[in-house]
Amino acid sequence: MPGTILHTGTTATCPHGGTLNIIAASPRVSVSGMPVAVLSDQGLVAGCVFTLPNGKPQPCVTTRWIAAATRVLASGHPVLVNPAAALCLSAEQIPGGPPIIAASQTRVIAT
Template sequence: MSGFVFHVGANALCPHGGPVTTVSSNARVKVSGQPVATLTDTYLVTGCAFTVPTAKPQPCTTVQWLVPASRVRVGGQAVILQSSTAICQSAEQIPQGPPNIVATQTRVRGI
């Protein structure tokens, strides 16, 4: 599964429209002037609109990547690709669905 390399400045949304923010520990390898995202980075969701049930809302708060790049690594960690598989989770780690990668750089591809 190949795809463009995901990076800190790329746009991703949770299934309910909340933007995903990437907090990268990588400061060396960059694409489009932004650090490349890896499997061990932190992915936070803010502004998720999922508020059902009303007694105890479960909005998305984090993204857990399940299938990163198989051949591309940065600092020994697998890189996240536009085609990588992930799941958004609530604060209680309840699965909420996959994130949607809206825009990323289009120069560097990985496998």
């Protein structure tokens, strides 16, 4: 599915409102002056306040990217596109839901 390429300046949150920051491992390719995000990059979540019904805190801390562009690569890795196929995970690797992409660059599209 075609979509705009995500980059390190993408504004995103976990489903519970925590801030998602994409950390580019290889910043050689950029769009809008920022490194593109690829399938192997980390997505770190800060400020998630999710708590289980039993009162145990279970905040999202990282993101697992599930799918990316199939035809566009950056440094040999598939680039991430919006809508992002991903899951936000707790420290115990329990899925908290997909990230919410609020804003990203709009000029470069990949499939």
